[in-house]
Amino acid sequence: MRLSKLGGKEIVNLNDGGRLGMVADSDLVIDEKTGKIEYLIVPDNSLQLNILRNRTEIEIPWEAIRKIGNDMIIIEFDED
Template sequence: MRLSELSGKELIDLNNGERLGLVGQADLTIHEHTGSIESMILPSSSFLSIGKKREEIVIPWRAIRKVGPEMIIIELREQSKVRDSY
């Protein structure tokens, strides 16, 4: 599957059913020697976070459980879910 085919899919957390965003909004972390995707980084899109530190959601590639026609189901662990950015 090509990345362009994934870009419009929604990311859904298996643990709580929360919609995290679209794959097309994410940045990718790529291993420099193998070229494999290590993780996706979703920027915070909350309107209420204006003036506060933004939080990014880091989704390890291994957290993907199922790719469907309209969404991707992922399973995150809380401690690796959120990362502060500026």
């Protein structure tokens, strides 16, 4: 799959149905030695939780991805 196709997909958490944002608004962390994707860094758009937890982004391990579909990426991720 091309990166341009991946960018248009929405990230949805299987655990709670939460919509975390679009891949296009995220960053990929790639291991320089192996070339493998390690994390997706997604902006934390939940203002209430952002104030309480004092964070601005969520790091999602690449292993948390369960399915890449036509319109979205399903992850299984516990944000706590």
